[in-house]
Amino acid sequence: MQPVFPSSHPIVHHKIASLRDVRTGPAEFRALVRSLAVLLGHEACQDLPTRNTQVTTPLGPATAHVLSDVVGVVPVLRAGLGMADGLIDLIPQAEVWHIGLFRDETTLRPTEYYNKFPVRPRLTVAFVVDPMLATGGSAVRTCEILKAAGVPRLKLISLIAAPEGIARMAEAMPDVPIHVGVIDERLTEIGFIYPGLGDAGDRQFATSADPDEAAHHP
């Protein structure tokens, strides 16, 4: 089974409490997603290798350390987009590869609608970012696409995971570590994470179909 790293950081937990809250509107929700991505991204980068380099400071030469990897950030559209901004805050030189998938609401299977990445990939490590790991279908499909594109090392960063999604990743992608804010109780009968936060894409982009939910944050 792959390593799973639930965050133990109090700031992560504090921000996830606000993210879950039904009264949190889209602007605050987006800001929380971005800052949680920075915090979890920081944890996920802990073991990245560095190489020595020389730079000249105003006082003279210095040995410095820079990342050896060509890093990619892969948001799973739509909900992963807000997390990508946080990862790019951390690693501005990262290549950003977009993968468009949504979950069919009846079968819960991922449906692909968009991919954008270079024909001859140079990445040596990619961080897949998606706030929700529910059944795990979307994460597994994304990792399959990236492996087929030749990316040798993958990591998944999510904000909330269900035990079912973690088990699915462990079976299909045992070499992909998972960095996650929290692991929740279970999936509901319609495949939502419980207690979760609802639909992460709709809450970021203000597209909830439920007028009562929208009324909480006019």
Ligand SMILES: O=P(O)(O)OC[C@H]1O[C@H](OP(=O)(O)OP(=O)(O)O)[C@H](O)[C@@H]1O
């Ligand atoms: O683990 P799974 O069962 O596959 O579910 C998780 C997926 O569901 C959500 O996306 P959604 O399909 O709602 O698309 P969206 O981001 O466009 O809202 C979420 O952002 C994941 O991509």
Ligand SMILES: O=c1cc[nH]c(=O)[nH]1
């Ligand atoms: O709880 C869930 C499950 C899948 N996608 C979401 O946005 N939320």
Ligand SMILES: [Mg+2]
């Ligand atoms: Mg959605």
